[in-house]
Amino acid sequence: xxxxxxxxxxxxxxxxxxxxxxxxxxxxxxxxxxxxxxxxxxxxxxxxxxxxxxxxxxxxxxxxxxxxxxxxxxxxxxxxxxxxxxxxxxxxxxxxxxxxxxxxxxxxxxxxxxxxxxxxxxxxxxxxxxxxxxxxxxxxxxxxxxxxxxxxxxxxxxxxxxxxxxxxxxxxxxxxxxxxxxxxxxxxxxxxxxxxxxxxxxxxxxxxxxxxxxxxxxxxxxxxxxxxxxxxxxxxxxxxxxxxxxxxxxxxxxxxxxxxxxxxxxxxxxxxxxxxxxxxxxxxxxxxxxxxxxxxxxxxxxxxxxxxxxxxxxxxxxxxxxxxxxxxxxxxxxxxxxxxxxxxxxxxxxxxxxxxxxxxxxxxxxxxxxxxxxxxxxxxxxxx
Numbered sequence: 001x002x003x004x005x006x007x008x009x010x011x012x013x014x015x016x017x018x019x020x021x022x023x024x025x026x027x028x029x030x031x032x033x034x035x036x037x038x039x040x041x042x043x044x045x046x047x048x049x050x051x052x053x054x055x056x057x058x059x060x061x062x063x064x065x066x067x068x069x070x071x072x073x074x075x076x077x078x079x080x081x082x083x084x085x086x087x088x089x090x091x092x093x094x095x096x097x098x099x100x101x102x103x104x105x106x107x108x109x110x111x112x113x114x115x116x117x118x119x120x121x122x123x124x125x126x127x128x129x130x131x132x133x134x135x136x137x138x139x140x141x142x143x144x145x146x147x148x149x150x151x152x153x154x155x156x157x158x159x160x161x162x163x164x165x166x167x168x169x170x171x172x173x174x175x176x177x178x179x180x181x182x183x184x185x186x187x188x189x190x191x192x193x194x195x196x197x198x199x200x201x202x203x204x205x206x207x208x209x210x211x212x213x214x215x216x217x218x219x220x221x222x223x224x225x226x227x228x229x230x231x232x233x234x235x236x237x238x239x240x241x242x243x244x245x246x247x248x249x250x251x252x253x254x255x256x257x258x259x260x261x262x263x264x265x266x267x268x269x270x271x272x273x274x275x276x277x278x279x280x281x282x283x284x285x286x287x288x289x290x291x292x293x294x295x296x297x298x299x300x301x302x303x304x305x306x307x308x309x310x311x312x313x314x315x316x317x318x319x320x321x322x323x324x325x326x327x328x329x330x331x332x333x334x335x336x337x338x339x340x341x342x343x344x345x346x347x348x349x350x351x352x353x354x355x356x357x358x359x360x361x362x363x364x365x366x367x368x369x370x371x372x373x374x375x376x377x378x379x380x381x382x383x384x
Contacts, residue, residue: 142162
């Protein structure tokens with residue numbers, strides 16, 4: 001089968017194959033295969049779109065092995081929009097029918113919550129569910145505290161890790177900020193659907209999400225992957241309304257940092273977090289939102305922050321990537337674990353649930369940055 005991938009030819013031609021991206025590509029570093037590098041994947045896209053090569057299973061495998069970290073974009077001197085090209089290539093391929101229900105359920109939060117509770121019961125019976133953390137049997141509902149900002153709650157983050165949302169609300173309250181919750185429709189931002197190539201489904205979820213945040217208040221996000229997706233609605237949906245919506249979106253640490261010093265209460269040295277904290281930069285915060293430094297600004301007054309020596313390399317989570325490419329994902333994670341071990345830190349701060357779960361599955365104590373701030377501000381003994 002041959003067909004046009006419908007990629008932008010100018011974008012496809014912008015890569016000059018210089019190779020400066022190779023040291024920053026996690027799949028290339030893990031395998032050493034040119035086909036697992038950004039320029040190798042672009043060469044495969046060109047072969048299909050320009051030369052009539054088949055978009056066969058080999059081509060699909062080249063595309064699916066990409067973790068979509070977009071570190072190559074940060075390294076690229078030619079500003080090749082690799083993320084756009086990868087999303088377009090995947091959208092041109094048919095997603096196997098048996099994968100689609102998993103993406104569909106993310107857009108129906110009540111169904112996801114029921115399935116989460118059922119899986120939690122199975123776990124309590126001693127059955128191991130590969131790829132899943134220990135899921136909650138029940139969670140206290142979130143309640144609005146004001147209308148200064150919205151908090152995006154999302155799908156998996158809310159069903160599995162609502163305690164992080166609660167910690168973020170407490171930190172915002174300590175900053176004197178009232179938090180509103182979205183209305184109906186904000187069940188999922190569509191990030192995972194977009195990464196999988198289900199672009200029409202992602203647009204449907206985006207339109208529903210936009211309607212759930214009336215007004216002009218800032219929309220704060222505590223999941224880096226969701227934040228990157230919400231900030232990209234202008235491109236995904238392609239309307240002025242979507243552009244205006246995306247302009248309201250901030251990572252929660254980004255928004256707090258931009259308010260300036262003193263936006264959060266100060267603490268004395270005796271109340272600081274007791275363990276050194278290594279910051280793991282989620283790829284979609286570092287390479288897409290370019291907002292990773294704000295995590296350090298917010299954390300520094302409350303904890304001794306140490307840097308990892310891997311220059312922000314991917315941890316291998318990649319949304320659903322760790323489930324679909326477990327061996328390659330684990331190989332990428334091993335490099336991150338080595339960097340964490342060399343840092344000497346006992347706790348890792350990560351602003352993305354996928355990264356947190358992926359690293360926690362390897363025995364790492366991982367927390368959202370604002371969970372650490374919350375512990376310090378509200379007297380928790382955890383980690384102290």
